[in-house]
Amino acid sequence: MQNLSQVLAASATPESLQSVLNITISTCVDISNALKKGSLAGILGMAGNENVQGEEQKKLDVISNDMLKDALLACPAVRAIASEEEDDIVPAHTDGEYLIAFDPLDGSSNIDINAMVGTIFSLYRQTGDNPATEQDFLIQGKEQVAAGYVLYGPSSMLVLTTGKGVNMFTLDPDTHTFLLTRENVQVAQDTQEFAINMSNQRFWADSMQNYVNNLVAGKNGSRNKDFNMRWVAAMVGDVHRILCRGGIFIYPWDNKDPSKPGKLRLMYEANPMAMLLEQAGGKAHTHTQRILDIQPEAIHQRVAVILGAANEVDKCLSY
Ligand SMILES: O=P(O)(O)OC[C@H]1O[C@](O)(COP(=O)(O)O)[C@@H](O)[C@@H]1O
Numbered sequence: 001m002q003n004l005s006q007v008l009a010a011s012a013t014p015e016s017l018q019s020v021l022n023i024t025i026s027t028c029v030d031i032s033n034a035l036k037k038g039s040l041a042g043i044l045g046m047a048g049n050e051n052v053q054g055e056e057q058k059k060l061d062v063i064s065n066d067m068l069k070d071a072l073l074a075c076p077a078v079r080a081i082a083s084e085e086e087d088d089i090v091p092a093h094t095d096g097e098y099l100i101a102f103d104p105l106d107g108s109s110n111i112d113i114n115a116m117v118g119t120i121f122s123l124y125r126q127t128g129d130n131p132a133t134e135q136d137f138l139i140q141g142k143e144q145v146a147a148g149y150v151l152y153g154p155s156s157m158l159v160l161t162t163g164k165g166v167n168m169f170t171l172d173p174d175t176h177t178f179l180l181t182r183e184n185v186q187v188a189q190d191t192q193e194f195a196i197n198m199s200n201q202r203f204w205a206d207s208m209q210n211y212v213n214n215l216v217a218g219k220n221g222s223r224n225k226d227f228n229m230r231w232v233a234a235m236v237g238d239v240h241r242i243l244c245r246g247g248i249f250i251y252p253w254d255n256k257d258p259s260k261p262g263k264l265r266l267m268y269e270a271n272p273m274a275m276l277l278e279q280a281g282g283k284a285h286t287h288t289q290r291i292l293d294i295q296p297e298a299i300h301q302r303v304a305v306i307l308g309a310a311n312e313v314d315k316c317l318s319y
Pocket of ligand 1: 055084103105106107108109197233234235236251263
């Protein structure tokens with residue numbers, strides 16, 4: 001079975017990009033090992049601070065962020081980093097080639113119940129003579145040179161694209177290496193499985209309420225087929241299910257806080273997942289545009305997300 005380095009070399013991935021990916025992913029192996037210890041290592045529970053999003057940080061949000069930050073700032077190919085847990089971007093090496101944005105621990109509400117969580121990352125190639133600024137990160141998602149996530153579940157899995165399809169790797173706990181277990185993943189065009197937090201239904205736009213009501217109506221409704229629902233409460237887990245067996249994932253706009261266009265963050269949640277879905281033959285949109293075409297305005301910008309099976313995303317948008 002091929003390991004990650006062999007797959008990256010075989011796909012002619014530039015060595016400098018390989019170095020950033022290898023450091024990111026080997027740090028995820030350390031995070032995976034830490035997670036396995038859980039409360040034995042005293043790493044569960046709250047950290048006692050709030051992040052720039054106004055969310056209470058979990059201890060593991062901070063621990064995983066510090067592990068990735070320290071490892072990436074020490075990598076000469078890294079120009080700067082941006083993280084869900086960092087207020088501002090952090091410049092690294094001015095002569096570095098890559099900007100990396102990451103969500104160190106996605107699905108934080110699942111940590112203390114021992115459910116699925118993950119690390120999501122997005123890379124851009126950019127050089128410059130001056131230390132990087134936030135402005136340097138505001139690049140459309142379609143310019144990403146790599147995107148992926150590590151899912152910490154029953155097994156730890158890496159799902160990665162460098163723009164040449166999507167591959168899945170499984171962590172061998174004995175050798176601590178990711179081995180290729182599924183190549184060139186493709187998502188079915190149609191589906192009968194949807195993922196959305198139904199408890200927010202009364203806050204959605206009428207169009208979204210109509211769309212979801214028709215899913216729930218199943219055979220008795222205009223869709224003439226039954227739909228199943230799943231909600232992992234960790235985007236990384238819901239997207240992984242869709243890459244494995246299809247489906248649609250939606251975190252729509254809602255009027256709980258009309259000032260926010262959505263809950264999920266563009267740079268280190270929506271963009272990397274959108275690149276993975278499109279590389280796997282799926283689609284990823286907000287209510288109004290393709291996510292990878294969005295011109296970012298801020299590092300922690302939020303967007304609505306509708307992604308998954310291409311025909312079902314089109315159906316949802318038709319509402
Ligand atoms: O709590 P809700 O409304 O179900 O939202 C769950 C969503 O929020 C998130 O947990 C947000 O991510 P973080 O945990 O990184 O803040 C997503 O992973 C998930 O899809």
